[in-house]
Amino acid sequence: MFHAEEEVQEDKMEELNPGGLMRLLSEESTQSTLSSDSCEYYQTEIFDQLPSIQAIRPAQANQGGPESGERTSYGALSRDKTSTQPLRNLVMCIQGKRDARDRRKMQRNNIGFWESWRRSQSINAKRIWAQMGGALSSLLPWRRTLHAIEGRFGVGVKSYFIFLRYLICLNLLHCALISGFILGPTAYYGRSKNSVPLRFEDSDSFLDFFLGSGYLDRSPVFFGFYTRGSLDKPCLNTPLLYFSGILTILLLSLIMVVRRTIVGYKHTWMLGKRYSTNVCYKILCGWDFTIHDPSAAALKRSFIRNDLKLFLDEQRFSMRKGQRTLGQKMRLYILRSTLNLIVLALLGGAFFLIYYATIQSQKEDGDNGLVSLLFQYLPPITITFVNLVLPHIFRKISSFEDYSFTTQVNVTLVRSIFLKLASLGIYLFFVFNTEETQQSLLQCRPNRFGREMYKLCIFNFLATFCNAFLLSFPRKLVQECCPTSLLARMSGKQHFLVPFNVLDLVYGQTVSWVGVYYCPLLPLIGTVTMTVTFYIKKFTVLRCCVAEQRTFRASNSSVLFHFMLLLGLFMAAVTLGFNLHQQEVKTKLNTVPCGPFGNGETVFNVTDTCVKSLPRLAQSTLRYLASEAFALPLILAEIIILTSYVSRSRANQRAIERLKDMLVMSSSDKRFLVKEHATILKKKKHNHRAPSATVHENPSSTPAD
Amino acid sequence: MGTTASQLGKDLLSEYQELTFLTKQEILLAQKRFTELLTKDEKNLPNTRVPMERILTLPELKSNPFRKRICHVFSTSEQKDGSLTFEDFLDLLSAFSDSATLEIKSHYAFRIFDFDDDGTLDYGDLEKLVNCLTGETDDTRLTTEEMRQLIGNILEESDIDKDGTVNLSEFQHVISRSPDFVSSFKIVL
Numbered sequence: 001m002f003h004a005e006e007e008v009q010e011d012k013m014e015e016l017n018p019g020g021l022m023r024l025l026s027e028e029s030t031q032s033t034l035s036s037d038s039c040e041y042y043q044t045e046i047f048d049q050l051p052s053i054q055a056i057r058p059a060q061a062n063q064g065g066p067e068s069g070e071r072t073s074y075g076a077l078s079r080d081k082t083s084t085q086p087l088r089n090l091v092m093c094i095q096g097k098r099d100a101r102d103r104r105k106m107q108r109n110n111i112g113f114w115e116s117w118r119r120s121q122s123i124n125a126k127r128i129w130a131q132m133g134g135a136l137s138s139l140l141p142w143r144r145t146l147h148a149i150e151g152r153f154g155v156g157v158k159s160y161f162i163f164l165r166y167l168i169c170l171n172l173l174h175c176a177l178i179s180g181f182i183l184g185p186t187a188y189y190g191r192s193k194n195s196v197p198l199r200f201e202d203s204d205s206f207l208d209f210f211l212g213s214g215y216l217d218r219s220p221v222f223f224g225f226y227t228r229g230s231l232d233k234p235c236l237n238t239p240l241l242y243f244s245g246i247l248t249i250l251l252l253s254l255i256m257v258v259r260r261t262i263v264g265y266k267h268t269w270m271l272g273k274r275y276s277t278n279v280c281y282k283i284l285c286g287w288d289f290t291i292h293d294p295s296a297a298a299l300k301r302s303f304i305r306n307d308l309k310l311f312l313d314e315q316r317f318s319m320r321k322g323q324r325t326l327g328q329k330m331r332l333y334i335l336r337s338t339l340n341l342i343v344l345a346l347l348g349g350a351f352f353l354i355y356y357a358t359i360q361s362q363k364e365d366g367d368n369g370l371v372s373l374l375f376q377y378l379p380p381i382t383i384t385f386v387n388l389v390l391p392h393i394f395r396k397i398s399s400f401e402d403y404s405f406t407t408q409v410n411v412t413l414v415r416s417i418f419l420k421l422a423s424l425g426i427y428l429f430f431v432f433n434t435e436e437t438q439q440s441l442l443q444c445r446p447n448r449f450g451r452e453m454y455k456l457c458i459f460n461f462l463a464t465f466c467n468a469f470l471l472s473f474p475r476k477l478v479q480e481c482c483p484t485s486l487l488a489r490m491s492g493k494q495h496f497l498v499p500f501n502v503l504d505l506v507y508g509q510t511v512s513w514v515g516v517y518y519c520p521l522l523p524l525i526g527t528v529t530m531t532v533t534f535y536i537k538k539f540t541v542l543r544c545c546v547a548e549q550r551t552f553r554a555s556n557s558s559v560l561f562h563f564m565l566l567l568g569l570f571m572a573a574v575t576l577g578f579n580l581h582q583q584e585v586k587t588k589l590n591t592v593p594c595g596p597f598g599n600g601e602t603v604f605n606v607t608d609t610c611v612k613s614l615p616r617l618a619q620s621t622l623r624y625l626a627s628e629a630f631a632l633p634l635i636l637a638e639i640i641i642l643t644s645y646v647s648r649s650r651a652n653q654r655a656i657e658r659l660k661d662m663l664v665m666s667s668s669d670k671r672f673l674v675k676e677h678a679t680i681l682k683k684k685k686h687n688h689r690a691p692s693a694t695v696h697e698n699p700s701s702t703p704a705d
Numbered sequence: 706m707g708t709t710a711s712q713l714g715k716d717l718l719s720e721y722q723e724l725t726f727l728t729k730q731e732i733l734l735a736q737k738r739f740t741e742l743l744t745k746d747e748k749n750l751p752n753t754r755v756p757m758e759r760i761l762t763l764p765e766l767k768s769n770p771f772r773k774r775i776c777h778v779f780s781t782s783e784q785k786d787g788s789l790t791f792e793d794f795l796d797l798l799s800a801f802s803d804s805a806t807l808e809i810k811s812h813y814a815f816r817i818f819d820f821d822d823d824g825t826l827d828y829g830d831l832e833k834l835v836n837c838l839t840g841e842t843d844d845t846r847l848t849t850e851e852m853r854q855l856i857g858n859i860l861e862e863s864d865i866d867k868d869g870t871v872n873l874s875e876f877q878h879v880i881s882r883s884p885d886f887v888s889s890f891k892i893v894l
Contacts, residue, residue, distance in 0.1 A: 087723060087724055088723070088724055088725055088726055088799065089806055089808065089809065091808075091809060091812045091813070093779075093781050093792070093793065093796050094721075094724055094725070094792040094793075094795060094796055095781070095792070097724045098724070101723075101724075130804075134728070134804075147893065264884075279855065279858040279859050279862055280859055280862045280863045280879045281879075281883050281885070283831070283834060283835060283838065283855075283859055284814075284818070284834075284859075284863075284876065284879055284880065284883075285880065285883045285885055285886040285889065285890075286838050287769075287770065287771065287837075287838060287889070288889040289769065289801065289889060289890050289891055289892050290889060290891050290892070290893070291768065291769075292764050292765045292766075292767065292768055292769070292892075293768065294767065294768040296768070297768035297769070297770075298768075298840075301770075301838065301839060301840045301845070302840075302845075304838045304839055305838075305839040305840065305845060305847075308835075308839065308847065308851075308855060309847075309851070312851055312854055312855060315854070315858075660865060663865055663866045664865075664866055664867050666866070667866030667867065667868050668867075670868075671868060
């Protein structure tokens, strides 16, 4: 029935796949000797007796008769012997597992005391590990919430919330490190005697909590609070602890984020061009079985349909792209370069706006009150505004560029990431490089940077809050109350745009990494704000949004999320290092000493005193480890290891190619043999039938084989 | 052996925990939900089979396009009518649980997608599968031309031995490289 279609489609396959033509050639030569129905060898009798098929269908084989049932049970028996995998990992029904368990028990009687004891021990150990793992994973919060969100919005939106949860955990870890390295020692050993006491003074106002000045300026939130106390050994003092605390946080974040990115990247790499299996995933892993809302199911169906149509369109699009004329190509390139120029102009304008706002906010430093608050918040407002508007413009622009849809989304994302991180970088650069006024010389310089970071962090949170309760929620209410009104129709349905929301998170985390040196309590603030953000976003999603027409594949996007986080971390580290270096140059000027580092100490020479106090041997070892003489062999060793890995992977790849060829060959052999078998059978029947028609009366009694 | 629908004994409960991936709470919840499907008379009988129609009323299965196939695959009934006993039901939940291995999940997924039960995914199976995914009505279905292009793509990617069908090991090979499969092949009560 599908015969002709299949033929056509096989021809098509070969057309589409000129690279695989060589491999197919061997198959074609055998195929030409066979008739076309060899494709359907799986419908012949002998197919049911192939061992691989028997292994798939134990239940049906059991019903087939006593003989076949026995055969499978022997097969299962031999598999049981070799494997000690838990019963629940077997692919059978519960009754089958019971039988398997009984058989194992009998074997256990045969194998003797020691072996059986060892096995039961290993089983118990496995069980305990599994229980511990289960207990640990149940500690992760919000499983029910995530489940509900997944049920209504699919895996893509859930991946945003998982990312948010991961960031909260990361910040909690930072908090623990901060309290271990910085807060704990300071609380236990006290601060230096001439540091400013922590009291709520009359001049302080409520606004200080938004500005980070006044009371907060003297509080443990900022760098200036942590002065050198009674803990003053050469290798164990407040500056050293502070330094190592911050360094540990950055290194640990680097390791954790890199690990997550690599794990995800491995998957995507395998999904890449070489083993392209995109359509297979869309079909074979397409349905999300966690969905049980009927409307969500209908939506999912339309996603899949749209996605497939999109894919087929794109395939045809790429075919058409090959046939574009020179004139069309020229026109397209001109259009694209113009649009790119526009994007660059927009970015430049945005950067200038940020610069202008920064300068303005630095100038206005005098009078108190709401105006001052507004001016103080001018840069964060500008940054947030720019980041709110431009990505949507980018989205519109990329739709004119005649890219395929996936490229459009990626291009928009890359432009938005660039905008977000670069605007933060520019802002920081100007903040760090502003001229010293008379007044600011009297203040603690790092505290001022800390204050800027604090404001960015608070404002980011305020923006999230306002966005949810002043924008999304009223919009939804308007739509619910009077769905026919002009306003409701103009605002349209609200979607949860995963990439833009993730950008917000990455931005917040980057600010936290830059600021943690100047404002050690920033991770704590981050943890609190992110936890609240989780609930706000949950509210927004469940209450205000409808599921999107296009879903994101969780794996791909989460790699992208972590990659962006990694970019943020790098940017934070570079900015921090740059600024600290600048500061070191500037400390020669007379600024007020504050924080843990005093009398000529900086981050760069804080370890010196410690190293000098060590015995001579340790000193020279450390100096050797830090010198170029050690770096060179280290790099060489790394190169050698890398080379060996690369060559091993090449060898593996070649082996995979050869195995694939072998598979094709053996499969065509199998088809050939089945075909031969069938013709021999036919011949036999034919030969039997001819004499049986004359000798015996009944042709039905011919032997089957 | 078997279960009375009223209460699970302690031994039975621990046995189920050993034989399935479910935790104690999940088994108890499953039992509660299963009992709700029974009629009054059936509640007192051990080893009752619940017909497929009643199983399909569960909200977790109701909107699943593969619900009938799921019942057929997990049913141990001789008549192949897709009816489930409590133990079959536990099997189902175990395969779809959080902690089931990729091996188990991909095996059952293959059997669910193998509509004609012949041990391979051929053109017809794939066609039905795609129709289940996109919706069965005429206006939601792909056109014949699109379908042919699509299935050509699927086979080109996954049919390693080029015999025109996808067999279990080819299927598992594809699935094992999909990081999303384990997280989406899940039914939790």
